[in-house]
Structure formats: C-alpha cells, structure tokens
Amino acid sequence: MVNKLNNELWVVDAGVTDYEEARALQETIATRRRTTLNNDVMILNEHPPTITLGRMAVPNHLLATGDELAERGVKVLNTDRGGDITFHGPGQVVGYPIIDLRNSLNGGDVHQYLRNLEEAIIRALESFGLSSGRLAGFTGVWVEPDSASARKIAAMGIKVSHWITQHGFALNANTDLDFFNLIVPCGIANHGVTSIARELGCAVNIQDVHAALCNTMQNTFGYSLVRWMKREDLQELS
Secondary structure, eight states: OOOOOTTTOOOOEEEEEOHHHHHHHHHHHHHHHHHOOOOOEEEEEEEEEEEEEEETGGGGGSOOOOOHHHTTOOOEESSSSSSSSSEOOOTTTEEEEEEEEEGGGTTOOOOHHHHHHHHHHHHHHTTTTOEOOTTTOOOOOEEEETTTTEEEEEEEEEEEEEEEEEEEEEEEOOGGGGGGGGGGGGGOOOSSHHHHHHHHHSSOOOHHHHHHHHHHHHHHHHHHHEEEEGGGGHHHOO
C-alpha cells in the first residue's frame, strides 16, 4: 500500500497506452483526486499513432483522407480537451497531470496553470541544451519563438472539472514528424513543428526526458517529493 502523504506528485510511467484507455484512466483518477486521493498524479505515456480533435477543432484541419489514415495506421478521435487538432504517436512524451488547482501554486488560476506547465517543459528542455520559450498569442512551447522559423516542440490542451485538471501536454522527443503533414497542427498553418531529436540531430532516451520533466514539475509546482509508481500500482488508484 502506498503511503498517501500530502504535496507529493505521483508519477506513473504507463508506457505505450491506447489513447482511449488512457482517457478512461484519467477520468478514474480525477474522480479519486476530487474525493479521497490526497496527492496529484501525472501519467506519462506514449500513444499509438492517433489524431485527436479538441473542442475547438476545425474539421478541415484534418488534411488526410480515410485511405491515407488507414494506410498509416492512424486513429482519429474526438476528445474533450481544449484546443484544435494534434497528433500523438511513438517517440512523443504525452503527460497527463491530474492536479487539484486549489491546492497548488496556481491558486485556482487556470491560465497560471498553463503558464506553469509551459515553464516546466521549457526548463526540462534546457537540461538537453535546448533553448525554448513561448510564442505570443499561442499556448505551448516553441523553439526560436522570436524568429520567423518558430517551430512548436510541445503542444498543450487541457480540461478542468471541479478544479481538477485532465489532459495536458505532448512533447515531441523522437516523434516521426511526417505524421504532422496529415493535419494543420493545432490549427496553426504558418509555423512548423519540431522535436528534441531533430533539434539535437540524434535520438534521446525517453526515460531521460521523463526524469527531466519530473524534476522541473517538482520545482515549478512546489511539490515536496516526486514518487514514481509502476503501471501495476494504478490499480490502487482506480
């Protein structure tokens, strides 16, 4: 039995998880966080190739035909997060923080939560020698945000219900960026996407990315401890 100490962040490496399975898991943990669970949780996973459409999605931002999607083995799913259209796939670190905003440094401020989440990703990228930042008017994290060649490295889209967050961020680590040609990423046609691997010129260890994110999440959100949990430990939360 895991000891439930307040102000810890519990992090679960769920590995490669079907998007709909991860969605159901978030709902279950969010319900527990609202009732009996005393600590925030972050699920880290990768998804099989999946295109998701958020609440603000524009249908013609999906550029691929049904045949093209089938050929590449890509699912298309509607979801209840904010934002437009995005891609999830192997080599991408998808993080789902399930946080009670009332008990965090955000003070119940959803916009501050988004800025803090961006800050954690920006600091994590610094540990790989990558400089990144925010692009005015857009949510997410960008490489060379102040230049004409600004390119998105991390997309974000969230849902907040009863002050509990769901969904979160997708950080391109070793992602096959060709998949983004199937969509208008996040509805932004005049800027490209990138990955840690593309910027560095070599693949990165996903576990190193996880470790960097956990360190910066702890510092940015003020957790006393990050506690790693195994996938089988999820049964205790659900």
